[in-house]
Amino acid sequence: MDAFYASVEQASKPSLRGKAVIVGGLGPRGVVATASYEARRFGVHSAMPTAQARRLCPNGAYLIPRFTLYRQVSDVVMAMLRELSPLVEPLSLDEAFVDLEAGGVAFDSDSARATGERLRADIRAATGLSGSVGLAGSKMLAKVASEEAKPAGLLLIEPGTERELLAPMPVRTLPGVGPATGEHLRRAGITTVGELVEAGEDELVRMLGRAHGAGLYRMALGLDDRAVVAERDAKSVSVEDTFDVDLHDRVRIRGEVQRLADRCVARLRGSGHSGRTIVLKVRRYDFSTLTRSETLRGPTDDPAVVREAAARLLEAVDTTGGVRLLGVGVTGLADYTQEDLFAQSLAAGPEAPDAADGTGGAGGTGGAGGADPTGAAAGGAGPEAAAGATGAPEAPEPPGESQEAPERRWAAGSDVRHVLYGPGWVQGSGVGRVTVRFEQPGSEPGRVRTFRVDDPDLEPSDPLPLVGDPTG
DNA sequence: TCTGGGGTCCTTAGCCCT
């Protein structure tokens, strides 16, 4: 899919069509997840700090990601791919390999091309979004083809033409060549795929190591016999948070690690797994990252066990100077065991038997959100409008019943519904006000109205489907 | 105001065992 998150936002918010849209973290340490093609013209791209994007494109619309909606759209597209073939290998929410031969829907270039065009049309009809199709005899070449086909195109690499096609391309075109390898090769005078071939396998192995060197050499020749794998088992589960401001207080750091451990276990259990190795990740004030891990005697999905292991690992880490990120992960995954099921049945009770560490709750700080009511920033490429900034992650914070109704926060881009005006989305908020644009997928660009942040007639709501469903 | 979050895979090194 082309500029997937941004395209979904444009389809969902008619006033943003044709405008620069940037989806990503809006906090002081946020980065861009996806920029619309309009925003890319200003030099904005994925992985760029949002602060830098705002400098390059001050009038863009800056929105938090709405993964729930993206997942819904993705499910629709993936279902269409599975109609073509049983062998579909999703790479992410917006990308997948499909073995068309295994599906019997393509046996030569013409039939493959026809299938690809039909798919693009079907995706547009079902979602209103544009996708690109790369057709080739291997995964690596199909990937290269789809990148070349973007946006909204289709490219087929005819068998026998691979090497000539690849030779003039920059080495970074090949999957697996990132900034580090690219720079390494550049220093050796290798900048194109053709030069990679000339260098020869031995030289690449010497430079990059066995697996990487040999693999890259084969790719440069256009050789790739990896199969399309439909079902992939997860190998690890992890959660991490970057804090708006570096953490120094050891007690707070311990509390955050406990909280992350709980979230990690919730995800672990949600996926039906237990795991044996607990990993703690710490990114320090200077961006240096270290990991510490501990392998247990057997797999667990017990939050107390993971919390304790994470706490032990933290004890071995020097955090003086400050910590900007903490993460907790579990690897060495296994399926559920009988003990796990037994443990689960106990969970209905008051609480885990062992309350060893008194740090308990999250301390009411509300996580990575921090406090940054930096309102009013960007416009929807128009004179009005603003995309307020909150560092809050997409998932709404747990309601936190113990808290006295805190001031409601409205993240830019999130869905709302007003008693009088109906569905809309938050364009910005700050100084006690929230600005909402009332429009929905398929409507004309809507009008903007401003309310008090605690207006009782305004409620958060679920996203509306992109393509109208007459049955509701 | 530089630099997210959730993953995978590879490499290196140390240790233990055969």
Next chain:
DNA sequence: TCTGAGGGCTAAGGACCC
């Protein structure tokens, strides 16, 4: 009994991808 090679496991870090 000592030694070396090699495999498996664990830990840590790095590169890469979307």
